[in-house]
Amino acid sequence: MIAAIFTVAACLASGWFVARTLTADAFPGPRWSSLLVELSLATLFGPGLASILLLVLLRARVATPAGVTTAIVALLAACAAIWWRFTPAAPEAAAASKKLAWSWALWICTGAALIFLLLDFQAAASANPYGEWDAMSIWNLRARFLSSGDDLWRRAVSFEIGGRMAGAAHPGYPLFLSAFLALPWINSGGFPAGVPIGASLLFALAALALLGASIAARRAPVFGILAWLILLASEVFASQTAAQYSDLLQALAFLATLVLLEAAAPDGSASILIAVGLAAGLSAWIKNEGLPFAGAALAVALWRFRLRGAAWLALGAAPGLLATAALKLFLAQGREAVFPQTLGEAIAKITTAGRWWQAALGFGKAIFEAGAWWSHPVLLAALVALAFRFAPLPERKARAWLFIPIALTVAAEYGLYLVTEANLDWHISTSVSRLVAQLWPSFIWLFFLMLRDVES
């Protein structure tokens, strides 16, 4: 288990070096907020790059404990060298933001709600240490194949996986989570259940931390704490923390991309644009839903930062996008069973009005069930809006471009329901709450972006 912990720690440290280098002066708020942003981004960047590295090791047939340890240490050394060479000098301390006299009460509330989230996680993880259905049938199963040496890793991308059953066989699903889990499993020489359990909590906490800390750093600390409170009250989020799925990791990547895009505006530096590209590229390497998001986010970034940013965005996006392309074009066998086989079939489904209604109802129901009615996140957000008011229309319009990647991702997810080959009731009931969980932190972040400044 020590080898597993060392591997994960080295991945996270690598991620921190990258995050610190790329975002050194982008989050000027209190130091605790910029540190939390860096640590959250590290949780995306480090494991993401390490998971791609494993794919290279597997192809080179050197994914042994010695090979993995050497590669992870080399990654850590390379990231540390980049940090040493390129991190700018520490910026002047930001002017202290207005501290509200009553914010201590909100900190206490956040601490209490966080304790309940951890208890929730503990209860669910104890009852189901192997995670929920898809953890066992997809993410952790593929991690077991990837960590088993020789050519057995190919079973993770084989059409035979899941007995070829629709809904269980996903040879083309991206490999971020599975490959990251496989690294400590290779080094520990077994499949300790603590690895996926720990990773599940790690990614959930990173998404939570990034939400509040980025808002605290870029807007106001009180907004950051309120954002944490709204997310902690969201059952749609809490229920996924122990699932051992990729959805909260996807939520982290979506949010990270938006946070970095906002931090890059209006004249993104090379380093922050590399960070935007890296987060967007890794989005595509997590789940299929990340592909339309990555495309939209990169297109929006190109539009905002013009061609001068293209090279930096491409540099950042390359690892995630190339790994995803290699998987889908050269490694994965077979096709997704849920996609229609012909255009005519797709059109016939799209033109069935009932499917539009059914999909809309599914999303509506998932949002309604995102929390108890009396502490529903939408209700809490409405109260916050009542207290602080929305920003004037011109300001909101100026920030509206950040909605585009999320709006296009929602449209893509909605579109998949329209054309799915699977039974629509089954497909919606088994996936829609997870789709909402992916988007939920980003929704909350976008909401706080639309509020009036605390000072005004």
Added chain:
Amino acid sequence: MAPAVCTAVGVLAIFGALNSFQVSQGYSAQYPDAYGGARAEIRFAPLAARTPSDAELGYITDLDPSKPAYAAAFLAAQYALAPRLLIILSATPGGRPEWAAGNFTKPQDYAAAGVPLGYELSADLGKGVVLFHRK
């Protein structure tokens, strides 16, 4: 107004998180090992010990493929036996692996279950888990 409203948000959020915890606690108490992963790890451990880790294993069961329990039982068995690959025999008319894993819900004539698929009983490993060998 802001302090009062924000404190209200904080208090409601605590109760929201508490509610999520209570829902999760209730569900966990009612459905421990809801997906059968822990049970499968224990049941299939003897079979895993008798087959090479790179083996492909045919899958023989008494469950009806049209019932939801079929997929759940198959996936739990596959997880427990990985990196061995379970192959649903009816889905692969071309070839039959040398070994097959039997996953049965109740005691029965296990040998008879293997015969139509071309397998003979190699070992009854208990708890409804059976190792078959190709005839």
